[in-house]
Amino acid sequence: MRIRVLGSAAGGGFPQWNCGCSNCQGLRSGSVQAVARRQESVAISADGDAWFLLNASPEIREQIENFPALWPRQPRHSPIAGIVLTNGDLDHCLGLLSLRESQPIAIYATSAVRTGFTDGNVLYRTLERFEGQATWRILSLGVSRILGVEDSSLSITAFAVPGKRPIHLEGRGPPTDEDNVGLLIRDRATNRSVAYVPAAATWTATLDRVLAAVDVVFFDGTFWSSAELLTAGVGTKRAEDMAHLPVGGAAGSLFHLGRLIAERRVLVHINNTNPLLREDSPERAEVTAAGIEIAFDGMEIVL
Numbered sequence: 001m002r003i004r005v006l007g008s009a010a011g012g013g014f015p016q017w018n019c020g021c022s023n024c025q026g027l028r029s030g031s032v033q034a035v036a037r038r039q040e041s042v043a044i045s046a047d048g049d050a051w052f053l054l055n056a057s058p059e060i061r062e063q064i065e066n067f068p069a070l071w072p073r074q075p076r077h078s079p080i081a082g083i084v085l086t087n088g089d090l091d092h093c094l095g096l097l098s099l100r101e102s103q104p105i106a107i108y109a110t111s112a113v114r115t116g117f118t119d120g121n122v123l124y125r126t127l128e129r130f131e132g133q134a135t136w137r138i139l140s141l142g143v144s145r146i147l148g149v150e151d152s153s154l155s156i157t158a159f160a161v162p163g164k165r166p167i168h169l170e171g172r173g174p175p176t177d178e179d180n181v182g183l184l185i186r187d188r189a190t191n192r193s194v195a196y197v198p199a200a201a202t203w204t205a206t207l208d209r210v211l212a213a214v215d216v217v218f219f220d221g222t223f224w225s226s227a228e229l230l231t232a233g234v235g236t237k238r239a240e241d242m243a244h245l246p247v248g249g250a251a252g253s254l255f256h257l258g259r260l261i262a263e264r265r266v267l268v269h270i271n272n273t274n275p276l277l278r279e280d281s282p283e284r285a286e287v288t289a290a291g292i293e294i295a296f297d298g299m300e301i302v303l
């Protein structure tokens, strides 16, 4: 399996267009040691031929152009064999609408995420210009299915992860276990596996069980601390209000990830306020010392 990080930032990216926090301003002025990051998306392939995108960020066009493996190989073609959504947040699915140039696409998502994106969405009609343009392949929690065509060696299983409905759907129906999922992707030819969990509100027994048996874990690295947005002066919500378990602290994800035996443990979906983005921060030194990696755009893992 080849895994390529196309974007490692949380919604808004780094820097974020309307953010003047010390990280964003420092990156613009060159006064902090950090690199820009696009919004979270990862490409994965078993054979280097057919690729699957995990989440479709608003920056999908640049992300495709920056990775030659995703370029067309015929006058009209795309090596992107499917797009998998972990939830309905706009930073994870807005990119779908940018793929409207009459190319058939397969979208893997839970029924709740599909409905949230398509129901009453007049813009979605751009992916329904002809029969078979968008094909949804529904992920049922805990049920493994083939990722791609029948002879694909990849399988995918979605598992429930505490999260929340996207902001634009709040108040429009009750939350369900299908609103936010983690993905377990296995190459059945090599029996190597990766778990992808870019958003998690809390740690659960399911996470312990699923992540204990995988080779590579990507996990929610949105915030270092609960009060990060307040401290940075850019918001009033705490990390928990936004359904993201902070990395730091006694019960943070760093503690839980530290107990896993996976070969690679990588934080992804990093918010622009997060001190982990600064290469010389003490928080980053703490994470690195624990053997945990911070994803960056262009990071590649071969399994």
Ligand SMILES: [Zn+2]
Residues within 6 Å of the ligand: 010, 011, 089, 091, 092, 269
């Ligand atoms: Zn997000």
Ligand SMILES: [Zn+2]
Residues within 6 Å of the ligand: 015, 016, 019, 020, 021, 022, 023, 024, 025, 272, 273
């Ligand atoms: Zn910022």
